[in-house]
Amino acid sequence: MASTHPRPGQPVRGSKSGKPIMALFDLLGRTWALGALWQLSRGAMTFRELQAACEGVSPTVLNRRLKELTASDLVERAERGYRLSDAGQELFGLLHPLGGWSETWAARMAEQDAGQPRTSGQGETP
Known part of the structure; x- marks a missing residue:
């Protein structure tokens, strides 16, 4: 049976050869994975706690993401629901600094938006 989650070495979004970084980005780019x-x-967290923390994501989507993240060795079953695996903790350690960077970026974008009036219909897609 073919794998339903992105795997290095197999075609993924953005890479026919399945380069490891592209497989990771495909996995992390799925709804609610990050x-x-x-x-x-x-x-x-238990499933219900995680669902509530994820702003009420549908149980179907969350279940699918947890299966994919577990199969990818980023999440594991715990006595009390789910937790990050060692690999998941390592990945989060690499992703965490992006949170601070994104705050700075958001502030720059807000400043830019405040300085430039937006006109409806120019370069925007509905």
Whole structure:
């Protein structure tokens, strides 16, 4: 049976050869994958706790993401639900600094937006 989650060496979004970084980006780019990892970085959570922390994501989507993240060795079953695996903790350690960077970026974008009036219909897609 073919794998339903991105795997290095297999075609993924953006890479027919399945380069490892592209497989990772494909996995992390899926709806609520990063959100689930971010929430689980706080510690183990039951499915319902994680669903609530992920702003009420549908159980179907969350279940699918947890299966993919578990199959990818980033999340594991715990006595109390789910938690990051060692690999998941290592990945989160690499992703965490992006949170601070994104705050600085958001502030720059807000300043830029405040300085430039936006006109409806120019370069925007509905």
